[in-house]
Amino acid sequence: VTQNIYDNAGFFAGYAQLRRSVDGLDGAPEWPTLKSMLPDVRSKRVVDLGCGFGWFCRWAREAGAASVLGLDVSANMLTRARETTADPAITYWQADLETVELPAASFDLAYSSLTLHYLVNLAALFGAVHRALAPGGRFVFSAEHPLYTEPGPDYLDEGPRTTDWLAKGVVKQHRTLAGYLNLLIDAGFAVRRVEEWGPTRDEIAAHPEWKIDHRRPSFLLVSATR
Numbered sequence: 001v002t003q004n005i006y007d008n009a010g011f012f013a014g015y016a017q018l019r020r021s022v023d024g025l026d027g028a029p030e031w032p033t034l035k036s037m038l039p040d041v042r043s044k045r046v047v048d049l050g051c052g053f054g055w056f057c058r059w060a061r062e063a064g065a066a067s068v069l070g071l072d073v074s075a076n077m078l079t080r081a082r083e084t085t086a087d088p089a090i091t092y093w094q095a096d097l098e099t100v101e102l103p104a105a106s107f108d109l110a111y112s113s114l115t116l117h118y119l120v121n122l123a124a125l126f127g128a129v130h131r132a133l134a135p136g137g138r139f140v141f142s143a144e145h146p147l148y149t150e151p152g153p154d155y156l157d158e159g160p161r162t163t164d165w166l167a168k169g170v171v172k173q174h175r176t177l178a179g180y181l182n183l184l185i186d187a188g189f190a191v192r193r194v195e196e197w198g199p200t201r202d203e204i205a206a207h208p209e210w211k212i213d214h215r216r217p218s219f220l221l222v223s224a225t226r
């Protein structure tokens, strides 16, 4: 059973004030890189795993996707997503990605932004995503970088990490880089591109607070093909 921390009132209030919550994709520094790893979404059937406020769902439709299904376990996040979406081709479902089953071969693109590091049973989800994609379909995701989920001495020990980020006792799952990639490979995906997002020198000059992300990237970005 997932912790569903986004339905914790204090956590949600803090999360809703983050720049990426207020400004959406434009407020996410890794978005230009993640976007460059996406296929052309025109006419594609898209599923967004952990869609949050639905920023990507709306972007995908504006970029020409045929339909978008946004999945999230948090009622708080889905309420905001529905309030800010007026598009009959975007559907939101409340679902726990630990156990979700999706209709077979019904999507061309599966996308997930900063959600997979919450999941215990990532192997099951990767299997479900593989089955849900049509042949040649793409899976593009970001997750907190392994050096971010485990900044200390225990990098090789995969498993839960408890942090006090926006609320006390937030549980995330640490995996090594090899752990993520091998789960994808074991599920049958072909890995196409991997990025460890960190700011450029120019971005650090503009945002000195991002300097730590140059030493220890905060985001892992992966593009794979079914």
Ligand SMILES: C[S@@+](CC[C@H](N)C(=O)[O-])C[C@H]1O[C@@H](n2cnc3c(N)ncnc32)[C@H](O)[C@@H]1O
Binding pocket: 002, 004, 006, 020, 049, 050, 051, 052, 053, 054, 055, 071, 072, 073, 074, 077, 095, 096, 097, 098, 112, 113, 114, 115, 118, 119
């Ligand atoms: C950091 S937010 C990212 C939201 C959105 N993808 C974005 O990038 O703006 C993580 C999201 O994952 C969702 N989430 C976490 N665990 C989940 C689970 N087991 N099943 C479904 N959604 C989950 C949370 O409710 C939250 O909306």
